[in-house]
Amino acid sequence: MPVRLSLPGLAAPCPRTSQDGTTERPFAMPVEFLGIAATGDGSETNVRTTPAFDRDYTLRLARAHEEYGWDRVLFAYGSGSPDPAPGAAYLAAKLDTLQILLAHRPNVSYPTFAAKTFATLDRISNGRLTVHFITGGNDHEQQREGDFLTKDQRYARTREYIEIVKKIWTSHEPFDHEGEYYRFNDFVADVFPVQKPRPDVSFGGSSPAAYAAGGAEADIYCLWGEPLAQTAEQIEKVREAALAAGRTDTPRIQVAFRPVIAPTEELAWEKAHRTVDAIKARKADGPARHRRPGNGRPGAWTPENAGSQRLIEIAEAGERYDRALWTPTAAATGGGGNSNALVGTPETVAQALLDYYDLGVEILSARGYDLLDDAIDFGRYVIPIVREEVAKRDAERVAAQAAEEAERERDRQQLIAVQA
Numbered sequence: 001m002p003v004r005l006s007l008p009g010l011a012a013p014c015p016r017t018s019q020d021g022t023t024e025r026p027f028a029m030p031v032e033f034l035g036i037a038a039t040g041d042g043s044e045t046n047v048r049t050t051p052a053f054d055r056d057y058t059l060r061l062a063r064a065h066e067e068y069g070w071d072r073v074l075f076a077y078g079s080g081s082p083d084p085a086p087g088a089a090y091l092a093a094k095l096d097t098l099q100i101l102l103a104h105r106p107n108v109s110y111p112t113f114a115a116k117t118f119a120t121l122d123r124i125s126n127g128r129l130t131v132h133f134i135t136g137g138n139d140h141e142q143q144r145e146g147d148f149l150t151k152d153q154r155y156a157r158t159r160e161y162i163e164i165v166k167k168i169w170t171s172h173e174p175f176d177h178e179g180e181y182y183r184f185n186d187f188v189a190d191v192f193p194v195q196k197p198r199p200d201v202s203f204g205g206s207s208p209a210a211y212a213a214g215g216a217e218a219d220i221y222c223l224w225g226e227p228l229a230q231t232a233e234q235i236e237k238v239r240e241a242a243l244a245a246g247r248t249d250t251p252r253i254q255v256a257f258r259p260v261i262a263p264t265e266e267l268a269w270e271k272a273h274r275t276v277d278a279i280k281a282r283k284a285d286g287p288a289r290h291r292r293p294g295n296g297r298p299g300a301w302t303p304e305n306a307g308s309q310r311l312i313e314i315a316e317a318g319e320r321y322d323r324a325l326w327t328p329t330a331a332a333t334g335g336g337g338n339s340n341a342l343v344g345t346p347e348t349v350a351q352a353l354l355d356y357y358d359l360g361v362e363i364l365s366a367r368g369y370d371l372l373d374d375a376i377d378f379g380r381y382v383i384p385i386v387r388e389e390v391a392k393r394d395a396e397r398v399a400a401q402a403a404e405e406a407e408r409e410r411d412r413q414q415l416i417a418v419q420a
């Protein structure tokens with residue numbers, strides 16, 4: 001965790017407003033990279049050639065992330081997809097340093113059971129687990145596994161669920177719980193996480209109910225990549241919600257993109273256009289259950305989740321934003337989660353990512369379309385540039401801080417001299 005100081009007025013990125021109105025700014029704001037722990041080789045552009053859970057592919061992809069400088073990988077959750085928890089255990093046992101972000105939907109488990117699963121995984125991985133709590137943005141997808149609550153009810157349930165899981169992770173005394181969604185008596189776990197006080201809680205969503213629940217409970221708040229202005233708006237909403245919940249800190253922010261990189265700008269843009277053509281072709285030919293009404297045409301179909309609605313609106317308003325953000329990949333998927341591209345050379349994409357870092361984003365999530373090759377290329381060519389630039393910014397910040405302190409000390413000495 002970064003060191004945080006209460007230093008009003010110090011120029012640094014990522015100001016955090018605490019309850020007493022002072023601004024907390026980290027001396028150093030580290031950057032982290034999140035990739036994908038896919039268990040098969042399919043993507044929006046590529047027909048899967050492996051089984052849904054392919055042991056070798058899962059390990060090869062994760063190992064590439066570990067070898068090429070990524071910090072963590074996401075095991076996503078889908079109703080019919082392989083269960084991510086045993087997948088996470090498999091990777092944790094095979095790899096040494098890569099951290100795991102495990103997506104989990106509260107509707108598929110009881111919180112006492114889930115808390116033990118997470119604690120056990122944190123033991124297996126020796127403290128490398130973060131849990132991403134998914135509320136579910138789509139009624140139909142939730143109903144596939146028997147969840148018939150409305151979205152706002154689901155957010156209330158997620159909040160209660162996270163509170164219970166946190167308590168189980170940290171409580172060594174048996175306790176009863178009587179809430180809106182869960183009731184149990186005399187529970188205490190016998191397995192506790194390695195991480196103290198507990199593993200981080202990650203959370204995503206872009207509706208008012210999401211900001212309220214995640215602002216209150218999340219250590220990491222995840223957003224899908226949007227233009228800088230809209231991202232800043234959402235970060236503000238998360239911070240306001242955290243304050244409203246009585247927190248003195250705010251969640252770290254994570255933003256997700258689909259980078260399309262090539263050695264020259266021209267080649268990158270050609271690749272981006274080929275990517276959109278491939279997404280459209282695959283959608284048209286794909287199994288009916290993957291097709292959405294309107295087949296990705298803007299305005300033809302409205303997803304239920306606010307995050308996807310925002311992506312569609314942004315794509316309808318323009319194709320290019322800021323330094324390298326490109327929306328046709330999002331439009332072609334009908335506002336699918338994490339679908340906006342960053343297009344350009346590694347240098348351009350790295351600078352675009354640094355724009356988000358300067359906005360206060362600490363975790364950069366990226367996933368290509370050829371999952372393995374793109375994870376290697378991004379790790380080899382983009383991550384080192386971003387890390388180097390972040391290190392420079394940190395050094396400048398520390399130097400500015402030291403200069404400011406030296407000046408204050410000079411003023412103090414002068415005052416003493418005058419008084420004497």
Ligand SMILES: Cc1cc2nc3c(=O)[nH]c(=O)nc-3n(C[C@H](O)[C@H](O)[C@H](O)COP(=O)(O)O)c2cc1C
Pocket residue numbers: 075076077078103133134135136137203204205206207210222223224256304305306307308337
């Ligand atoms: C970075 C990120 C990752 C997500 N991963 C998953 C996932 O693996 N499975 C899933 O069903 N939903 C996933 N979601 C969806 C959210 O957890 C949430 O259910 C949805 O965005 C809520 O919709 P809202 O925008 O209307 O609040 C993810 C969201 C974000 C931002």
